[in-house]
Amino acid sequence: MAHPVLSRRALAAAGAALPLVAIRSRPADAAEFSYKFANNLAITHPLNTRAQEAATKIKEGTSGRVEIAVFPNSQLGSDTDTLSQLRSGAVEFFTLSGLILSTLVPNAAINGVGFAFKDYGQVWPAMDGALGTYVRGEIAKRGLYAMSKPWDNGYRQITASTKPIRTPEDLNGFKIRVPPAPLWTGMFKAFGAAPTSINFNEVYSALQTHICDGQENALAVIDSGKLYEVQKYLSVTNHMWDGFWLLANKRTWEALPPDARVVVEREFDAAGLAERQDVAKLNDTLQGLLKARGLQFTDTDPTAFRAALKKAGFYSEWRDKFGPDAWAALEGAVGSLT
Ligand code: X2X
Numbered sequence: 001m002a003h004p005v006l007s008r009r010a011l012a013a014a015g016a017a018l019p020l021v022a023i024r025s026r027p028a029d030a031a032e033f034s035y036k037f038a039n040n041l042a043i044t045h046p047l048n049t050r051a052q053e054a055a056t057k058i059k060e061g062t063s064g065r066v067e068i069a070v071f072p073n074s075q076l077g078s079d080t081d082t083l084s085q086l087r088s089g090a091v092e093f094f095t096l097s098g099l100i101l102s103t104l105v106p107n108a109a110i111n112g113v114g115f116a117f118k119d120y121g122q123v124w125p126a127m128d129g130a131l132g133t134y135v136r137g138e139i140a141k142r143g144l145y146a147m148s149k150p151w152d153n154g155y156r157q158i159t160a161s162t163k164p165i166r167t168p169e170d171l172n173g174f175k176i177r178v179p180p181a182p183l184w185t186g187m188f189k190a191f192g193a194a195p196t197s198i199n200f201n202e203v204y205s206a207l208q209t210h211i212c213d214g215q216e217n218a219l220a221v222i223d224s225g226k227l228y229e230v231q232k233y234l235s236v237t238n239h240m241w242d243g244f245w246l247l248a249n250k251r252t253w254e255a256l257p258p259d260a261r262v263v264v265e266r267e268f269d270a271a272g273l274a275e276r277q278d279v280a281k282l283n284d285t286l287q288g289l290l291k292a293r294g295l296q297f298t299d300t301d302p303t304a305f306r307a308a309l310k311k312a313g314f315y316s317e318w319r320d321k322f323g324p325d326a327w328a329a330l331e332g333a334v335g336s337l338t
Contacts, residue, residue, distance in 0.1 A: 031059070031067035033256060035092035038082045039244075040200045042224035043072045046278030047095060047151055047244065054271035061263040066256070068093065068264075074201035080180055087143065092252045095151060095244035098135060099181035105142050107326040108135050108245070109183040113318060115306040116334050117241045120280070126333030127243060134329040139245065145253040147265050149272040150243040152279040154218025157236055162213045164233040164298040168192075168308035177203055177212040183318070187240075190312040191305075200225075207231060218242070219286040220279050228293045235298045237305060246272065310338075 037055070041047050048070060055068040076082055076091055079100050085091040087104075102109035110131070117123045126132065127150050139146045158165050158176070165171060171191040178184035180197040188195035198206050206212050207230040215227065216239065222228060246268055256264065291297060309315065315338045319327045331337060 032065040033067070033260070035066065035068045035252070036076065037068050037070045037093035037095075038074075038076045038085070038091050039070070039072055039095045040074045040079050040082075041072060041095075041221065042226075045072075045220060045224040046275045046282070048072045050151075050271040050275040050278065051095075053274075054267045057267045057270075058264050061267060062260050066260050066264060074199070078199035078201050080199055086247060086249050089249050089252055092249055094247050096247060097153060097179060097181070097242050098150075098245055099183050099242065100179055101139070101245060101247070102181055102183065105135075105138050105144075107138050107322055109181060110135060110322055110326045110330050112181075112183045112187075112240050112242060113330060113337065114187050114239050114309050114314065115302060116330060116337060118334065122334055123241050123243075124276070126330075129333070131329045131333050134326065135245075139247070140250070143250045145248045145250045147246040147248075147268045147272070149269040150245050151272040152276045153242040153244055154220055154279055154283065155238040156216045156218055156240045156242055157222070157234055157238065158214060158216045159222060159227060159231040159295070160214035160233045160235070161207060161210070161231050164296065165214070165235040165237070166298055166300060168305050175211075175213045177206055177215040186318070187309070187314060190309050190314040190317075192312075203227070204230060216240075218279070219290065220282045222295075223282070223286050223290060228290055228295050232294070232296060233298060234290065234295045235300050237300050238302060239305060 037051060039047060039051065051070045055070055058066050058068055074082070077085065079096060082091055082094050083096060083101070083104065086094045098108040098110070099112040111127065117126070132150065136146045136148070163170065165174070168191055171188070171193040174193045176188055176193050176195050177198045178188055178195040180199060185195045185197060196212055198212070203215055204225065204227065207215060207227065214231070217225070217227065222234070253261065287297065319338060
């Protein structure tokens, strides 16, 4: 109590006489760490709802020191651009499909091998277990840090504006948009289709202007991205399970004090688990909703599609590309694929 009789006003005046930077280097309400979290999904997708919730909890849990602003809908750029920004440090957090990440971390695509995971009962133990640990290790080698829980994108289904895809033969010459990743292009070429790599932020218009006749995505993305407005048919193929790694730039991550890192990862991981539940619930309800919105559903026989991939040499080709470690980690989770 150096100045017990000084009024607030006098204290403020005394403070004002000092250079402001000597008192504090930022406005009273600004956080010590102000970070951006980019993603490619619509604001209505559960990934964004849960990311926003996590940001609020992280701010509380760090007493305001860490503030994370979520930018949905590729507002900061396409996935390809945002990956560059993440690497340079212009963006601090980013959710990205392991397959797209494979342009930097080749074996991060391993979960995308066609028809590898029978169901979610195989997906989560693998991605939260040995397979996920393997991939996170690969990611770390490239200057990025992945939170321990991947988020769900979902099992992917094929949509089209021109005709329903019923059999693998229907994919012959089919102009399909795929995300920018060699595994996606390779897999649809193996089906005999004509894939074009397009970032998600351009998919709606690519379908609307018929640059492509179809695309493939999970129900939650087809719905939140309003792709039903520009597509007529949906074939239930479940040809691939896809998830999002929540990535941080390693330098940015390590600049956070360890206690803040604990809070950030804890809240992000909890949000990721909640998002998985949200997507699972949507899987149960969206079929009806999307039908009501005009999409015509077709069931397909996954064994025929898988056999077509096998016949085209897809599994042996990608086994060789991924190499023995990644392939063993995948087969350890799902059994033999070739
Ligand atoms: O680009 C896509 O199709 C999406 C939204 O599923 C991914 O992020 C891989």
